[in-house]
Amino acid sequence: MNRNSRYFLRTFLLAVSVAMLAACSTTNTVGKPEPPVEAHITMPSGFNSIMLDIIDKGRRVRIYTQMNDIGDPKNNQLLFPAKVASKLNLTTKQMHRRLIDLLLRVKRFEVYDPDYTVVQDKAYQQWGPEEADIRIDCLVTDARQKVIDIRPYRKVRTQVKVSLHMVNVLTGAILFDSDVAVEGVWGDVQGQGTLIPPNVPLESESVQTSLGGDYERALTKAFDAAVERIDQIMRPVGRVTFVAGNSISMFGGIQHGFQGGDEIVVFRAHRKDMGDGYERLIGVQPIARARCDGVGSDLSQCTVLRIEPSQQPMDGDYAVLTDESARGMRNR
Incomplete structure (x- = not known):
């Protein structure tokens, strides 16, 4: 192997090493979601409480x-x-x-x-x-x-x-x-x-x-x-079924009106027995805002974007489509 060949070989190996190092570095950072931003969360204007009973029945x-x-x-x-x-x-x-x-x-x-x-x-x-x-x-x-x-x-x-x-x-x-x-x-x-x-x-x-x-x-x-x-x-509503860090699993998918890229408001429903033996909704507490990139037929995977200070989504919380997503192009 002559001098020029050795030079080009060393140059090639150096380039490959740099590329592999960059790839390893990228692998360690890409795919990790950004931590949610603490912010005040508001309920969408189109929420209708009748949807809670319906999603609870799974239909x-x-x-x-x-x-x-x-x-x-x-x-x-x-x-x-x-x-x-x-x-x-x-x-x-x-x-x-x-x-x-x-x-x-x-x-x-x-x-x-x-x-x-x-x-x-x-x-x-x-x-x-x-x-x-x-x-x-x-x-x-x-x-x-x-x-x-x-x-x-x-x-x-x-x-x-x-x-x-x-x-x-x-x-x-x-x-x-x-x-x-x-x-x-x-x-x-x-x-x-x-x-x-x-x-x-x-x-x-x-x-x-x-x-x-x-x-x-x-x-x-x-x-x-x-x-x-x-x-x-009849704004789409889902039910949170699992929470792991910033990831949320939700019962609610395409057949319930959600689609890929939708943003949702996760909220907690507060009910109270009003003395007649029936629990009624007396208030809702917005918890977080999330984006759902993985939307299936009846289940969705979402990532928390913003969250109320000192709050955390929980199994049993609900989620409703945001005003911005509702105003966007909806698949029919």
Whole structure:
């Protein structure tokens, strides 16, 4: 081996040694979570105490819905007749089916389905309406269509307003201070709404069918807004099952509404017997804030980021999704 070869060999071995040393140093530091910062922790605004009883039972929220009325196409505010609604299957039953499907799309609600037979119920649906946690009565309070002149064409704007009456079945309490009003509009933006060419009458079959389709789309948008409100009031809640240092194991995963990267507030629930033999929630104590990077079907692994001074998460504590995570993009 000549002098140049020995030089390059020594240089190579030195480089490898330095790299291995750096790797060892990195191995000792990477993967160790930063210690949590002591800070004041506040409860999210969307917490609802009904979720504690539900997660204690190890299941999802059970919802029973009723669709009372979807509006009458014979009223003078809608521009298509009842026969068009019948042709398009715009019935109360069919739109109730649409609402149920939208609720099921959230994937963390159990929704009572009146269309399943008794035989199917045994395999799919193990509970009845009387066992629901939330009852929702849905009613179309206003539906109207308006022709807008955008010469040489005419365009139709459809507006549907829906009222939701949501009740805690166990206590009889209304979930909001009053009924929730939502609306769906079809025709406000380009590409939406029936466009009527010049010299084509409003009463033509093609226009009438298109108007019925506009109504269905506006009603679906109102349902989407309704489901969004229900999703907000039913903020995901989990139950702490194990704590090791800054790591938390939680019963609560994808099927309960959590997803990877979510941040949670860990809190302690304080209950008291009010003299009637039943323990009631009298207060909550925020303990820590954590991030859940490992979210499975029904279990999650989370790391504490911030913690109240002199506090420590414990087995039996609860966890609720933060406002920031709730406002972020949610997988449906």
